[in-house]
Amino acid sequence: MVCFLRLSSAANYNIMQFGAKGDGVTDDTKVFERAWQELCNDVEPSSRLTIPMPNTFLVGPITFQGPCKSPLIHIQILGTIMAPQNxxxxxxxxxxxxxxxxxxxxxxxxxxxxINGRGEAWWTKSSTYVHSIALHFESCNGLRLTKIKHRNSPRNHIGLNRCSYSTLSYLDIVAPANSPNTDGIDISLSTQVRVHHSIIRTEVIFIGSLGMNGQYNTVEGVKVRKCQFSGTTNGARIKTWQSSAVKVSDISYKIFVGTSLSRTAINFDCSNNVACTGILLDQINITSTVKGEYPTVYCNNAYGTSSFSSPTASCLLN
Known part of the structure; x- marks a missing residue:
């Protein structure tokens, strides 16, 4: 029998109270499921679930299902949550x-x-093998994710789908350069999302993919500023399916500094059917990782302006 001591109407649940081992070897998945049910059914907005340090908790695939009874659900991760290795x-x-x-x-x-996805064993699998996202939020409005380290996801580290009014901040996301498709943050079908003060040492900041099977979608009001990229293939990316009907508009990139592995450092390859409009480049400074090579810009059916930028996006149509 597990007992909980409540000093007030709000509870500070500790995962160890539910029987977690936290030794990095014992599977604590069922314990996390029980703790989540307790937290999600608590009506007090000041209650929280703590994952203590210096413990490491081995957790398999798990769904934290809502809706919950409280308008605020607080999870404090102090230790490490680790995925199965195999x-x-x-x-x-x-x-x-x-x-x-x-x-x-x-x-x-x-x-x-x-949050350690232990993706090394996944990266050698074939492209047909379904690699998993480490941390995914589906239809979670008002999300706040801050001050968490993310390591070595099998695929994308963080995914947001159908999430509105969300803030991601002070994140530290890392995967080695040879890890395939380990995007830092993927955002789709979401509005009013802010990402700031974060270090992302993976592949990209990624919006998409959109327009599958010719569907009509929109990407608008995206503002990316004060970013530093080093040796990236794709730094900030909006991806759509070929022959899609996706309208991309009101996109601004300001104060970018960094290096590019690709000679085409800036690529606006927009649909021939639907143009990209309202693109703004301001104070961009991207150099090539190849000595003596000057990076270029490619545009297709893209309209916007560029100022104080290198390389100069003279191909943008006004």
């Missing part, structure tokens, strides 16, 4: 995500701890 042990990962939060509004995750 992909074959990821049973029940039909969602394509290791840690999935679904329909949890008012979710607040912080603490300075680590």
């Amino acid at each position: 992909p074959s042990s990821w049973n029940g990962c039909e969602t394509g995500a290791w840690l999935l939060f679904y329909k949890v509004n008012g979710l607040f995750i912080d603490g300075g701890g680590t």
Whole structure:
């Protein structure tokens, strides 16, 4: 029997109270499921679930299902949450995500701890093998994710889909250069999302993919500023399917400094059917990682302006 001591109407649940081992070897998935049910059913907005340090918790694929009874759900990660090492042990990962939060509004995750996807074993698998996103939020409005370290996801580190009014800040996301498709943050079908004060040492900041099977979508009001990229293939990217009907408009990139692995450092390859409009480049300074090579800009059906930028995007149509 597990007992909980409440000093007030709000509770500070500790995952160890539920029987977690936190030794990095014992599977604590079921314990996390029980703790989540307790937290999600608590009506007090000041209650929180703490994942303590210096423990490491081995957790398999899990869905944190909402909606919850409280308007604020607080999870404090101080220690490490670690994925199974062998992909074959990821049973029940039909969602394509290791840690999935679904329909949890008012979710607040912080603490300075680590989420380790242990993706090394996945990266050698064939492209037909379904690699999983480490941390995914589906229909979670009012999300706040801050001061968390993310390491070595099998695929994307963080995914947001159908999430509005969300803030991601002070994140530290790292995967080695040879890790395939380990995007830092993927955002789709979402509005009013802010990402700031974060270090992303993976592949890209990624919006998309959009327009699958010729569907009509829009990407608008995206503002990216004060970023530093080093040796990237794709730094800030908006991706759409070929022959799609996606309208990209009101996109601004300001104060970029960095280097590019590709000679084409800036690429606006827009649909021949639907133009990209309202593009703004301001104070861009991108150099090539290849000595003596000057980076270039490519534009196709793209309209906008460029100022104080190198390389100069003279191909943008006014």
